Amino acid sequence: MMAALRTPRGIATALILLVLAALPLLTQAFDQRYLLSIGTRIIIWSIAAVSLNMILGYGGMVSFGHAMFFGIGGYAVGILSAHGVSSGWIQWPVALLAATAWAALIGLLSLRTRGLYFIMITLAFAQLVYYVGSGLEAYGGDDGLNISRSRFPGLIDLRDKASFYWLCFALLCASLWFCSRYANSRFGLVIRGAKSNELRMTALGFPVFRYRLAAFTIAGALGGLSGILLANEGAYISPAMMSWMKSGDLIVIIVLGGMGTLFGPLYGTIAFFVLEEALPPVLNLVHKGWGEYWMIVFGPLLVLIALYARGGIDSLLGRRHD
Amino acid sequence: MLKVRDLDAFYGPSQALFGMELAIEAGQVVTLMGRNGMGKTTTVHTIMGLMPARRGTVEFEGARVDGLPAFRIARLGLGLVPEGRQIFPNLSVRENLVAASANRTARPNPWTIARVFEFFPRLAERQRNMGNQLSGGEQQMLAIGRALMTNPKLLILDEATEGLAPLIRQEIWSCLARLKSEGQAILVIDKNVSALIPLADRHHIVEKGRVVWAGSSQALAGDKDLQHRYLGV
Incomplete structure (x- = not known):
């Protein structure tokens, strides 16, 4: 632990976590409330990215539909809220259960395919969920629905931005801890080994399909948690939160941060949001009106990362020894 | 321990095994020898359930294992060291x-x-x-x-010494000898006759998907013509 703090990676990670832990205090001191809401979204997206990394990064299962779990978690909360069930003690377990069950079901079907077929079938399921969401006229259809935040009476008030932020941050820390246990457990070793050689893992006596299904289900549950948080962050649900572009963004984040590394999803999310927020004003400074075209800079940057920094941001922090 | 009877296997339309026969008793070291492309690896893959048998049976400790999923066969106690190592x-x-x-x-x-x-x-x-x-x-x-x-219970080595330096090969062979002395049953696929003769109890020579000769180390050592004909040594 102490030794890890002496490497560039350890120092950078510790600094990031410190700044994130203190963010509500910092934004209050500098009177930048707007930054706290970006910070909250970064944390929530990081949890989603950690969950996708568990299957994509460690397991080579390239799911191109992970944002559907934003939708499942978010809509479960939103629909219950619309019917007057506002207690988080009911909403959250129901949402988690829904995400878990859905992940198990589509995992059962999609994990029978490999490679491009797996990408396409996960995308297809995500589109299915998306169109069901936009077809739910009672819950706002395409326009989405304003909801009230989950209530945990006597415990925490999610309307308080700082409290909500710290809850998300605590859940992110828990997700990272869980992911590190997962990656280094025997279960995780089977998932990681099967990524490079599925047949070999089978010949060693492991039913790879079942292991992958379990991992996919766990990742879906954690993705559902990020959906619950995302719905509460904006007090709003809409099909847009689970569009295929959001699934693409999650993949971009993981590639950017470093696939199959513990903190890669966190680095990637921060880089993604910072670039998204900072590039437009910077470009506007160069020439008024250029800010709108920030993707022109962002796209080639991703290409450069893919070409020259295969391990993403994580690899720029030095060689790994673990 | 392991009994392979009358095994046929195919790659698509082309037949690779023609009635393969093989038997290993507990504690024995048994070899499969033969030139490249004769069906040695195919035999191992069929035993391990990594490819299907079209005909014939594989019995491990008295129970049929052909048709079981590969991970179940492995769990019964068959350990494969695959060709090309595949770490x-x-x-x-x-x-x-x-x-x-x-x-x-x-x-x-x-x-x-x-x-x-x-x-x-x-x-x-x-x-x-x-x-x-x-x-x-x-x-x-x-x-x-x-x-x-x-x-x-049975360790299977597919071309374990291929592409290794002579000294390293020697080390692998002495490891196998130590394993044998501890009572480990081993099926070895290799081409190195001179190393296998002192190590193994029984040998099978494979030609075009079937066993054309089977016998003891003594019999193999004494038959130079046989070695020359099928193993090219």
């Missing part, structure tokens, strides 16, 4: 071993990481290296160690 490159040496560790057959004095490191001290030195950072010999030791971690 998990993205796992460290230690992780490669931990991932495989199991004692499903409840063997007394089971293989553990400590025992594997004692058996292959080189692996202990390299335990934090990733699988793709090892030399060929080290990879082979790791592949054998990984198979041993499953505590197999």
